[in-house]
Amino acid sequence: MSAPSVSAALPLSARIAVVGAGAMGTGIAQVAAAAGHAVSLLDNRPDAAAHAVAAIRAQFARLADKGQLSADAAQAAASRLQAVTELAELADADLVIEAIVENLDAKQALYAALEALVGPDCLFATNTSSISVTAIAARLQRPERLAGLHFFNPAPLMALVEIVSGLATDPAVANTLFATAAAWGKTPVHAKSTPGFIVNRVARPYYAEALRLLQEGAADIATLDALLREAGGFRMGPFELMDLIGHDVNFAVTQSVWRAFYHDPRFTPSLIQQERVDAGFYGKKTGRGFYDYRDGAVRPLPHSEAAQPQPGTIVLYGSSPASQALAQRLGERGVAFAQAQASDARVADVDGATLFVSDGRSATQRAHDSGIANTVLLDLALDYRQASRLGVTVAEGCSDSAAQAAIGLLQAAGLAVSRLRDVPGLAVMRTVAMLANEAADAVNQSVCSATAVDAAMRLGVNYPLGPLAWAEQIGVGQVCAVLSHLAASYGEDRYRLSPLLQHHALTGKALS
Structure with missing residues (x-):
């Protein structure tokens, strides 16, 4: 534009x-x-x-x-x-x-x-x-x-x-x-x-991916909200934000955008939210939504894994943000570790477990593809050094002892750990990738400039980073890999890759 x-x-x-x-x-x-x-x-x-x-x-x-x-x-x-x-x-x-x-x-x-x-x-x-x-x-x-x-x-x-x-x-x-x-x-x-202009269009995945994760039983609402806040750096989790906006309003906007885009699957409304609307559970203004706001109601707590022993052998690999942050956090807590280089993207080996940051595949799929049975995947964090909680998922064939060692490593680094069902892309990674994809499509379709979309999402809905700047921080190639793996896992056009993201991944040019 x-x-x-x-x-x-x-x-x-x-x-x-x-x-x-x-x-x-x-x-x-x-x-x-x-x-x-x-x-x-x-x-x-x-x-x-x-x-x-x-x-x-x-x-x-x-x-x-x-x-x-x-x-x-x-x-x-x-x-x-x-x-x-x-x-x-x-x-x-x-x-x-x-x-x-x-x-x-x-x-x-x-x-x-x-x-x-x-x-x-x-x-x-x-x-x-x-x-x-x-x-x-x-x-x-x-x-x-x-x-x-x-x-x-x-x-x-x-x-x-x-x-x-x-x-x-x-x-x-x-x-x-x-x-x-x-x-x-x-x-x-x-x-x-165009439908939704900038903010109401680009923000759709923040709600849509959370609702799909809930539908798939990845985690409960309190845990998903906590991960988006404490790892993703968002001011509010998606379920508490929908409750604040009101499901009647939020669902109506989703329907409006979906219809205006001729039922594009990227904007498909959720049956779970439809149920809230049908029940009159609009959120805070009616006393019930995903959370119960009535007098005497108890707010559910996010799930955190039980404390595990500190692993005996920790090897951190490479210079990725996750690896560097773990090194810093462990060092600050006096936990011994070794460092090495690896030919793959592993972050750590610990007492039999191998940890990777999610690339959009499930842990089971990644274990199958790599031949590493004891695969544990880490979710994305806005800043792994400052995050207080991190989501993980474990391959189906991973041993209990290896999973516990991986959890113990993260806990030794001062992180609360929330284990999700083995869904592709975990919570924060797939949400941010989809936000970046929608932002890129808005720019690609001349709805707005890259500068405008990042400013709009920071100022209009208080995102910690603009989606395109966030994609640059993660690596545009990594975001493309996440989206491609999600598309392969689900077989849906919902996760199709924006041509603009693909172009920038190929050329190495900055998005914003």
């Missing part, structure tokens, strides 16, 4: 109108008023806009009390807000931001009415998270004036804004909105109007 030309932000004299006084519209109005614009807020529910304006003014006062705004700045920002009750009161707006119900007909009707009221230079922006910007603009006489301006909740706190261009969007309009969002203190990224 080529770099867009530079445009100036809307001047502070520009009047901003926000239609929709729900959580998103209220947050956007607060951001615009804080930036220095006069803001009119409209909602078709009686008194909703007035209540929202009062809430924003109270929030400015709280920020002043905390010293985050001066009293004068808070008062000035509050004075720039007004609640209006009629669409006609928005006739002098220079930018109208729509944050109403996620319904195409409703959005088209609103913009058609606005087009008859506002001036020819007024810009239209939709905060839709899932509806085609192209479709929203299709019935306008001048569809080129409309673009997506997708904030993330809560808008005053979240830095990311997706600037989404529909098929008819004038590039100058998108660039002006980009510059305006930046002037408002946000980090904007350009995206093309």
